[in-house]
Amino acid sequence: MCEKKIISVFFIVLFIAVTGRLAAQDSSTVKPQAVIKDTAFRRLNSPPVDLLHYLPASTLPALLDAKVPGVTTLRKSSEPGIPAWLLVRGLHGPVSKQSDIYSLTPLYVVDGIPLIQNHAFPFGIKQYDYERIGSETDITTMLNINDIESIEVLKDPADIAAYGVQGVDGVVLIRSRKPSPGKYRIHVNLYGGVLVRPHDIKTANGRYERDFRKPFYDAYATQQQLSMFPAYLADSSNAVYYGPANWDELYYQNAWQHSVNAAISGGSERAYFRLGLGNVRENGIMRNTGVDRYNVSANIGMVPFDHLTITTQIQLGLTDRTRNTLLRERFAEQEYIPTLTAPLSPNKDYLSNYYSLLDRWSFDKNQDHFLAGMIKAAYQLKHWNLSSSFLMNYHDNNRDLYFPTTINDGNNFASYFIGLDKRSAWKNEISYKPELGADMVLQLTGAAGAQWDRRKYDYIKGYRGGSDFVKIIAGGSTPSFQEGTVFGFKDYLNHNLVSFSGRANFMLKNRYEFTAAVSREGSSYFQNGYWWFTSPSLATAWDLKNELDLGSAFSSFKIRAGIGRTGRVFDNDSYGYGPVYTVDNGYNGAPFIPSYGSMPTLTLPFNRGYTGWGIGWAYADQATVGVEFGLGERWNIAAAYYLRNDKNMVAPVPVPTEYGFTKAYKNGLAVKNTGLEANIGTSFGNGFKWSPNLLLHWNNNQITALPDGLSSITADGRRLQKGQRVDAYWLLQNDGVYESDAAVPLNAANGQRLTYYGVTVKKGDPRWQDANGDFNVDDNDRVFRGNMYPKISGAFNQSFYYKNWSLNLLTAFAWGKYLINEAVANRFDFANREVSGSMSGVKEITFWTQIPDREKYPQYNPWSLVQPYQRDQTLFLEKADFLKLKSVLLSYDMKDLGWVKKAKIVSMKAYITANNLLTVTPYTGRDPELSNYMGYDDGYGVPFARSFSIGLQLDL
Amino acid sequence: MKPYNILFLFLIVLFTRCGKELDLPSRHQVPENNMWQQRNDARSGVFATYGLMRAALANENAFFAYGELRAGNFKASNRADIGAVTTQQLNANFSTLEEWKDWRRFYAVIAQANLCLQKLPQVLEKDFRYNEQNMKVDMASVRFLRALAYFYIVRIWGDAPLIADAVDGNFSGRSRDPQSKILDFVEQELTAASANLPWNYDGNQPEQIGIYYDQAGSFWLSCIASKAACYALLAHVYAWRGDYAACESNARLVYENTSLGKYTFTTASTLTAETGGVFSALGNGVIFSLTADSRYQESAAKGHLEDWTLSAPLVDKTVPEVYVPADSVLKIFNEPNDQRFAISLAGAVSGGYFQNFTNPVPMFSKIKARTFTQQPLFNNFQSAIVVTRYEDIVLLRAEALYYLNDLNNAMVYLNAVRTRRGLTEFNLQTGGNLLNAILKERQRELLGEGQRWFDLVRNRQAHLYSGLTTDQITRGAALWPLSKNTLANNAAVQQNSYWK
Known part of the structure; x- marks a missing residue:
């Protein structure tokens, strides 16, 4: 690249010039100055980290939930350690499968290290989209909140610019506690607590289920259908299914949790350090679930020469997750579904047999290891700042499991997954800050960097091992697993990213502030000719308090605005190489057949979809205006309006089936997010102080363009339509039930009754609205209703202070949020599911619960060919607004106690927390916050449990 | 060393390195530029066509849904989607039905075949290990598979777009060509393929001298295309078009070359054997199957x-x-x-x-x-999905001879199968209608192999077994409806009239 050469020559020349000047300078009194970057909305971007130290949670998305306006946490379960996702300023693109969410979530940056995220590409080797292959542990478990000084969520292009295209969906900037020279300081934070298992589970047994189904059989069943009545429900004397339904006593557990953290820092002016250690054990209420986490962090600063600072930091993490033992997840992992005719017993006496077999013989080890390290050398002079850093980031996730013959129809299963993600990167930065007099501050920064990501995974699975005593897959002359049942998978994904950037910060008279940045980045995911993308941005702030001399009525008053563009890299290398060949000749139920007659195969990706030449960069254009002001002494208000356009994203476009492809990938999808973020805080009282604080995020999204100028794309049961929301459900509208065949509308034109996709509608079928009046209910009669992402979300938090006591009430709310209660739909769809030998026929132990609001659902003919209880209809759409009291936190500062003073303790606080105390919601399912990423609540999410903890924070 | 010298070094290291960083080959898949370079690429492309054909027929047991479910033999016990097919309610809204209604997987075979035909000569130029004979056999194989895919398409959906050029990224909707045009194409392709395919792969055939892709002749028995496979398929194509004379002559070619083609009659026990039988192993009287x-x-x-x-x-x-x-x-x-x-x-x-x-x-x-x-x-x-086997062709020849009014010879071939299954010889005086006897023998012998429905349609007997009336069949009920995707993504294609 000639372009690169020019830039490099420029930098080298600049460098020589600089070093020449440096030598001439008198630099003995120079102190490093902070970069001016006051164009960011701090009050809208930062969570209260000091409170997060007290809260029991092991992942950052869980901790940040409802703490920052504009940042939403998406969760499918409360199982400890399971990934949760942050969304910054709404949903930037469509989510039609789980892996889609991976490319819409923010980048975590820890002290300048952009963490390498889990990648979605191993999803490709699994048939089922319920869980991620491997340990499926949240990446942020590598971070110990106790080592964190502050968190800031960057949203605007000028703020993101420093982190490049990887930050297009926002940047969660984490600054760890820095070492400081001087006396040794010790910091300790401990807590222990308990989660209380739910006692309000409305369990059910075979009698309930039979009574539930009987009216359907009475009304609609044919003789043959009657004869197929499931055997496990047929015999009411069978204690296995008709005994007391007390499975919840085994399935849910009271769980304890603890966190032990200690850190020491100190050292001389020339060399100083901070060392932090932490262990968190978070158990879940579902039996045997939990996560055990160990963290080590070390920060070392050295000043070997004047002006030269060398800082080294290392974060180590080890996570051991014990995960759920759900049938569905087991079958999905082994991709083998045993006989489903006898579900688990709702009675704990029988259920315990199953669990003891499971616990006795199987194992399921899920471990993650993390390493993030950086060495940075900074040379600081009066006007010049030079720094160079090298970082490494390593993450492996492992799952090693074995399922015995006893629970698997006599076939055991073993698998081992190891996924490795490695990142190494260089970054060099040079900045110049001339003296321009008292009124002007200018800082110019140039940076260049390169990043190498290397990922791979190895997966091996085997069925029918010799016995339950040999739990590993061993090859050789006497293999432990039968020939023909051992399958190996391996894949690699490499990505290089090169970036050059420049930034100017300018402040005039303490009133006007400007930040302008431009970066040019090249990604190896694109084909030659499309490598580079330029992202410019600008941000300004205007201090009206100084400008207008507002006096004491306003403690501060600033107006801010920002605008810019940020590029977006694909999440993998499937799009940027033009047409590609791959192994794609599988079919439903056997998607990964590699060969024909032992001969290897390579096809165009007919099932995955065609990619042509010339797919280019997607990008996000953003504009923000906002205001931050303080009214008098007590009120602090910050608000920002944003407009975000994600453009030119790659989307699958259907192609005529006559070309053999399911779809073709093309640029051209655009999604607009608009919204308002606000943080309004105040406080009342003096001795007794009350500080309420309202965090608010109003958001709306819309699809503004589709590839090829299409007005809609239909895929996976959802429709993307221009002008509609990107997360809208696409549903048939229910209007009751047809009481008789005669009640079905008659088309006078041809004398035929109303049809559903061509099938004549009969008695007992749903009265779905025939919106276009063509006497055929089909896709044209579906309407867009509801949305997964809430229109308004936020929190109303309150703090009370009295003497050394403080009490915090942390809440969360959402309004304008909807979910499809798929769990209930599945229960009503028993006629199809009972006979299905596939995943939809799996009955989890939670199947034995009563159906909430059962009466409100009409009684359709479940055997009808129109599939009356399919999930995508308004019948199962529910409002999922909520108001939650997330945490109550009471702390007492012991600084005034005599012995504390005497012991020269710097600070000592005791605290208790109570979590998940109260939820107000119209939603009838488990929890309005839990669903898959498409907004379907399949009932698999483990609900949030009430928990209580007590802790102590100590600084010596 | 002065500190700034260290920095200087850092910069040098960085800027001299990022030259080629962005030109990173994918380790994930094979880009167009790297494909069709060597013999192994040709092999992967050709065998992928077989793999796609297998996928098209195996997906949700499609071969069985097309060939058996509507023909009255089989009933569904509890699955409503299968039940909908057995009761001819092909409009019902099940995901599996959508799969069966979709011809995409057959067109994937066709697209891959078209691509191979365009690209294989390129391999011949680039890799000396790939010789002309090798290429001719490979090209004949994919032409056979493409013809087979079109023959299924015509029998299942009737008219369809005839696409014979390789994919170039332009996905404009094409309108349907009449079935006769497609069948002409199928005939022509199979005839051309038969010229370049060997009877077998023992290495002594003029079309294939020496072993094929490093494997002995027994390795390839009945699982890849051969002369016999082409003739057998041609016999079916001609029968479908009512040209029983041509059907008979092709069936005769199959019949008379059993030793070359290495197939013969199977015993009833081999037919139903769990291992080493017709459906589990190679050979055993099978002419072409997808294994x-x-x-x-x-x-x-x-x-x-x-x-x-x-x-x-x-x-x-x-x-x-x-x-x-x-x-x-x-x-x-x-x-x-x-x-x-x-x-x-x-x-x-x-x-x-x-x-x-x-x-x-x-x-x-x-x-x-x-x-x-x-x-x-x-x-x-x-x-294996058995596409055609010896008994199939012997009985088809009997059927052809019946239509050609050579009843005595028709009986010979009927009895050739009957006596091997323990039945008495058919007698014109006592046995009733000879055609019915031939079709019944086909029904018995080929039960579950995906032939029955096409036998019934070909002989205009579908109304006797399927629950459809002759009127419905004249209105096109014997064809399948097109899938929602097919209709939605190509405005030039209309739903089959009966299913509108």
């Missing part, structure tokens, strides 16, 4: 008929998804001493076609190539 051998990890739990038809004690399932009701079985196997299935006067059941005959839902156990025959039971099957 799924567990030794190569091509076997699976799905996409094999066993998944639907077997029940206890062969698999861990009490009721199979599809079955032949006992009274139908008795009607179909109504002659004594049939080695496939017979019931004695004392009620004793013999033959390998059915088990659990006294159960309300008997098990159709003709095809049962379980990967593991020993306990514990494991749902993994490796049955």
